[in-house]
Amino acid sequence: MKIIIVGAGEVGYNIASRLASENKQVIVIDKNPDAVRRLSERLDVQVILASGSNPKTLIDAGIKETDILLAVTDSDETNLVTCLMADLISPTTKKLARIRNSDFDSYYDRFKKENPHIDTIINPEIEVVNTIKRLMVVPGAVDVGDFADGRVKYVGIRLDRHSPMAGMKLFDFSLKFGEDRPLIAAIIRNNEVIVPKGDNNIESGDLIYFVSETEKLEKMLTLFGKKIIPIQRALIIGGGRIGERLAKSFETDSIKTKIIESDIGRCHYLSERMEKTVVLHGDGSDQKLFLEENCGQNDVVVSVTNDDETNILVSLLAKNMGVKNTITRIGKSTYFPLLATIGIEKVVSPRLSAVSSILKEVRKGKVLSDMSILGGRGEFIEAIALETSDITDQPLKKISFPKGAILVCILRNGQIMIPAGNSVVNPNDRIIMFAVKHAVKKLEKLLTVKLDFF
Structure with a gap:
C-alpha cells in the first residue's frame, strides 16, 4: 500500500x-x-x-x-x-x-x-468534544469509546482495592460473575500493556480496559466501585475552537456552563455566539479567579487551551479544590507517560483523535472503527468478519492469533458473545479486537480476504 x-x-x-x-x-x-x-x-x-x-x-x-x-x-x-x-x-x-x-x-x-x-x-476537534462528553459521564474512567453505533463501549478504569475483582484471576470471573462478567481487553501495570490470559491476576492499582454493552454499563461499573453521575455544572478553560464547540454542546444538553478565556477579543466573539454560557475574561490558571468562581462546585472542569502546561496546572488546581472530574487537553505525546504519576488520567488529544480516524481508513479488511489508546501503544479495532478471511469458520483455538492481540467480543444478530476457545466467528459477524502496536500488522492479515479484495 x-x-x-x-x-x-x-x-x-x-x-x-x-x-x-x-x-x-x-x-x-x-x-x-x-x-x-x-x-x-x-x-x-x-x-x-x-x-x-x-x-x-x-x-x-x-x-x-x-x-x-x-x-x-x-x-x-x-x-x-x-x-x-x-x-x-x-x-x-x-x-x-x-x-x-x-x-x-x-x-x-x-x-x-x-x-x-x-x-x-x-475533524479531530469534533472527535475531542465527543470524547470529553463520554469521559464526563463516568467520573472514575480514564478512557471511554463507542462501538457498534453506541451499543457497546470500552472503558479504561483504575482498579481500587475495594473492588470485588481485586486479586482475582481472570478464569475465576465466570464462576463469580456469570454472564455479566466484564470482558477484559487489556491490563496496564507499571506502564506495561498486558494482553490478558485466563491465569492473569488483576491487582489493585491496575488500569483495566473492559468492553460492555452500553445498557449494562452502569451495572458493570459497580464491580469497579464506580457509578455514572449526571453533569449539571461545567467549567471550561479555553475558549478556542474546542471550547466553543464543547460549550454549544453543553447548552444543547442543558448543562450550566462557564468559559474562562484569556483573550478579550475572543471573549467578545464567544459572548455573541453563545446563548446561555457565561463567558469570563481571565487567566484560567489563576487560583484567585478559581476561588471567586467557586470552581469546586462544578461537576466537571475541562481545560482545553492551546498550552499543555496551562492545562496541566488548571487540572491540578481544580483537583486541589475538590473537583474529582477533570479532563485535560494534551498535545505533546512526550507528556503522556508522566501524567498519571501526578494524578492526571483523563486526557484528550486532537492528535490522537486524528490518528485514530485516519487508521480506520487505512487498515485493510472491513474495519469500522480503530481507536488508539495509551498514547498509541494499543488499538481497539472493530471490523466485519469477511467470508474468506482466516478468522472465520473455525474454532478460535485453532486460529493463530498474533502475540499481543486478543478477540474481545463477537456481535451477532444484536447479541454480544464472550469468545471462548470453541467459539467460531461467522462471516458478517462484527468483531472487536485489541492489539498492542507491534501485533497490528499480523492482525490485519486475519481480517483480509485471501486475495486481498475488500
Whole structure:
C-alpha cells in the first residue's frame, strides 16, 4: 500500500511513524525544512521538501500510483486544494483531509459528492468534544469509546482495592460473575500493556480496559466501585475552537456552563455566539479567579487551551479544590507517560483523535472503527468478519492469533458473545479486537480476504 501524507506536523509525523512501522510505503510532503528534516532523521519514510498542493509535486511523488492521500497540514485551505489537485490528477486515489474550521461544517457533504470528492473528512476537534462528553459521564474512567453505533463501549478504569475483582484471576470471573462478567481487553501495570490470559491476576492499582454493552454499563461499573453521575455544572478553560464547540454542546444538553478565556477579543466573539454560557475574561490558571468562581462546585472542569502546561496546572488546581472530574487537553505525546504519576488520567488529544480516524481508513479488511489508546501503544479495532478471511469458520483455538492481540467480543444478530476457545466467528459477524502496536500488522492479515479484495 502506497500512502502520500501532505503535512509533517504532529499529526503527519505520528501517522507516518505508525504506518512506516507496519512496513507501508509512505511519502511525506511538507514545505517546512525543519519538519522535513525531523522526519528524515527519525523515520524510514521518503520525504519531499515542497508544497503538497502543487500539482507537479504530487505527480513527482507518484500520486497516480498512490492508494491513499492524507492532507493533514495545519491549513484547511491547503488541505482542500491538495485534495482538489489530487482528484484532477488521480481520481481513483482515496482522499482524506483534516478540516477544523467550523465554518466549513455545512459543506462536508458537498466536499464528498462534488469536487474535490474527499472520501473522508477528519475533524479531530469534533472527535475531542465527543470524547470529553463520554469521559464526563463516568467520573472514575480514564478512557471511554463507542462501538457498534453506541451499543457497546470500552472503558479504561483504575482498579481500587475495594473492588470485588481485586486479586482475582481472570478464569475465576465466570464462576463469580456469570454472564455479566466484564470482558477484559487489556491490563496496564507499571506502564506495561498486558494482553490478558485466563491465569492473569488483576491487582489493585491496575488500569483495566473492559468492553460492555452500553445498557449494562452502569451495572458493570459497580464491580469497579464506580457509578455514572449526571453533569449539571461545567467549567471550561479555553475558549478556542474546542471550547466553543464543547460549550454549544453543553447548552444543547442543558448543562450550566462557564468559559474562562484569556483573550478579550475572543471573549467578545464567544459572548455573541453563545446563548446561555457565561463567558469570563481571565487567566484560567489563576487560583484567585478559581476561588471567586467557586470552581469546586462544578461537576466537571475541562481545560482545553492551546498550552499543555496551562492545562496541566488548571487540572491540578481544580483537583486541589475538590473537583474529582477533570479532563485535560494534551498535545505533546512526550507528556503522556508522566501524567498519571501526578494524578492526571483523563486526557484528550486532537492528535490522537486524528490518528485514530485516519487508521480506520487505512487498515485493510472491513474495519469500522480503530481507536488508539495509551498514547498509541494499543488499538481497539472493530471490523466485519469477511467470508474468506482466516478468522472465520473455525474454532478460535485453532486460529493463530498474533502475540499481543486478543478477540474481545463477537456481535451477532444484536447479541454480544464472550469468545471462548470453541467459539467460531461467522462471516458478517462484527468483531472487536485489541492489539498492542507491534501485533497490528499480523492482525490485519486475519481480517483480509485471501486475495486481498475488500
